[in-house]
Amino acid sequence: MTTTTTTTASSTIAPSTTGFEQHPLRGRFNAAFFRAMDPYMDWTLRSRKERVFAGLPNEIVEIGPGVGANLRYLPAGSILIAIEPNRSMHARLLAAAPEYGVTIDLRVRMAERTDLPDHSVDSVISSFVLCSVQDPAAVLAEIRRILRPGGTFRFMEHVVAKSGTPTRAAQRLLRRPWAWTFDGCSCERDLEHAVRTAGFASVSLERYRIHSPFLPFNTQIAGVAQA
Numbered sequence: 001m002t003t004t005t006t007t008t009a010s011s012t013i014a015p016s017t018t019g020f021e022q023h024p025l026r027g028r029f030n031a032a033f034f035r036a037m038d039p040y041m042d043w044t045l046r047s048r049k050e051r052v053f054a055g056l057p058n059e060i061v062e063i064g065p066g067v068g069a070n071l072r073y074l075p076a077g078s079i080l081i082a083i084e085p086n087r088s089m090h091a092r093l094l095a096a097a098p099e100y101g102v103t104i105d106l107r108v109r110m111a112e113r114t115d116l117p118d119h120s121v122d123s124v125i126s127s128f129v130l131c132s133v134q135d136p137a138a139v140l141a142e143i144r145r146i147l148r149p150g151g152t153f154r155f156m157e158h159v160v161a162k163s164g165t166p167t168r169a170a171q172r173l174l175r176r177p178w179a180w181t182f183d184g185c186s187c188e189r190d191l192e193h194a195v196r197t198a199g200f201a202s203v204s205l206e207r208y209r210i211h212s213p214f215l216p217f218n219t220q221i222a223g224v225a226q227a
């Protein structure tokens, strides 16, 4: 895989080409929020992440890594191509990577268009990103485009709850403040349907519920889709 990059101590940063709308305050708030919540979130999600991210190769693409919640699941010595358009996340992501022996190759891009070559990667990972991207179907098509045949997309997402449930009512009620606070995140997307209909050769997916104080976030899916 060849790219033009500039190098820092343990990371590389590609020049920016992104249509991402950077909000100065909310961007910084989200970076601080996800950093502060990381121990709690990881405690809540660890057993599923260990299953979904098991056996990753030494070069991985992650879309929307944020401040690095998934670095601890990557093999030590691995290279992470990090597709992260939100500049507020970068400092913490780059600072955290050496703690886990991971080298970051940071691409300031949106996942809708990674600019990575066709069929060039073995694994793409993400957690809680398809809720935030502008076009989930375009991102899933892009992931399929860059994966080698047999390569895997390992994901974890929060999704729309079943209609008629209290969680669905909370999602409907809170959707606007939720999206405002979390930089455009939708708590109403049917991402199970989006992944299942994205054209992967196979999809193995678990639907489950967590019990966090963030009610709209509690209905989730996690799994592996194979190109």
Ligand SMILES: C[S@@+](CC[C@H](N)C(=O)[O-])C[C@H]1O[C@@H](n2cnc3c(N)ncnc32)[C@H](O)[C@@H]1O
Pocket (backbone or CB within 6 Å): 034, 063, 064, 065, 066, 067, 068, 069, 070, 083, 084, 085, 086, 089, 109, 110, 111, 112, 126, 127, 128, 129, 132, 133, 134, 185
């Ligand atoms: C809810 S945060 C999740 C961060 C991290 N994956 C985690 O689990 O803590 C959503 C992330 O997706 C990123 N994001 C938003 N739109 C994106 C896009 N179009 N392409 C790639 N990343 C995007 C945000 O900058 C943010 O880092």
